[in-house]
Amino acid sequence: METATLDQARAEAFGNRMLDILNGGAMAIMVSIGHRTGLFDTMSELDYADSHEIAEKAGLNERYVREWLGAMTVGRIIDVDPTGPKYILPQEHAGFLSRKSPSENIAVYAQYIPELGSIQEKIIDCFKNGGGVPYEDFPRFHDVMAEDSGQTVLPALFDHILPLAPGVITALEEGIEVLDIGCGSGRALNKMAERFPNSRFTGYDLSQEAIRRANKEKNDKGLRNIRFEAKDLTYFSEPKRYDLITAFDAVHDQAKPESVLRGVFSSLKDDGIFLMQDIAGSSHVHNNLDHPIAPLLYTVSTLHCMTVSLAQGGDGYGAMWGEEKALELLKRVGFAKVKTSKLAHDLQNNYYVASKN
Helix, strand or coil, X not given: CCCCCCCHHHHHHHHHHXXXXXXXXXXXXXXXXXXXXXXXXXXXXXXXXXHHHHHHHXXXXXXXXXXXXXXXXXXXXXXXXXXXXXXXXXXXXXXXXXXXXXXXXXXXXXXXXXXXHCCHHHHHHHHHHCCCCCHHHCCCHHHHHHHHHHHHCXXXXXXXXXXXXXXXXXXXXXXXXXXXXXXXXXXXXXXXXXXXXXXEEEEEECCHHHHHHHHHHHHHHCCCCEEEXXXXXXXXXXXXXXXXXXXXXXXXXXXXXXXXHXXXXXXXXXXXXXXXXXXXXXXCHHHHCCCCCHHHHHHHHHHHHHHHHHHCCCCCCCHHHXXXXXHHHHHHCCCCEEEEEEECXXXXXXEEEEECC
């Protein structure tokens, strides 16, 4: 048997890539820490400062801040003046790491890495024995998702997302029935209820904790035209009740997405609209080779979206179920017209506007 010749250049290139992956994974954790502790926000307002000044301004322990600064420096995120040493977060970097730039704050997404890593042992058990990891085993996922949607949905909701459905803004102003499925912490729906007092809003989510948070925000705002309920949507149906149903990054997580979409179809009035935000990608892996965040999305899918569905005995489509599958299911459940759009601020998602006629 002839031995294959080793491509030494390819081997070395891959070895270097593996080092980049290890360093990138480490930096993702440190970036998450910088976001959660407010260090990036603090440094975005400082000139060159030493570790004591930065720690004092941030209200943190200096020794930990000093070591974090070391990681940020060698990771080429923070610049250092070695004579101090003193550190600075360049303005060009702060725009992607500070809460002052909420629509481009990539540090928000870095939180997924340590969050998902925390359930690695349970996922490995699933690799061996099947099954899934349920929602309640993810300690901070709703926090991270709320920040995620706070960048992709909330800032664009009234000017870009809702206008994708012609006439919806006017209808909301006049007064209609609205349902948000998989509403999470309810931030988008509460914002809509506040903006459109003549309309009535309902939010359903499987998670009791998410609904608790949604109700707290509702009560804090004093909203009376909205209600939230913890509900398994697998077989829900409220025939011809709603004028508008929305789903923001939620359908692919469901145990049985097709069944949920059938419930959406039956619950819409004949002239109703379904507006669905979901992950932009292909159902075919080879078509995702050039997707800018495909490795992250497949990872989030494996360690969350797919497994929470399988934990309910579901189909386990995962985040990368793809545009082809989404369109197939929307048409299979009865939607006659489906328009797919992308928005400039959101490279992660497609927006589907579906109607019965």
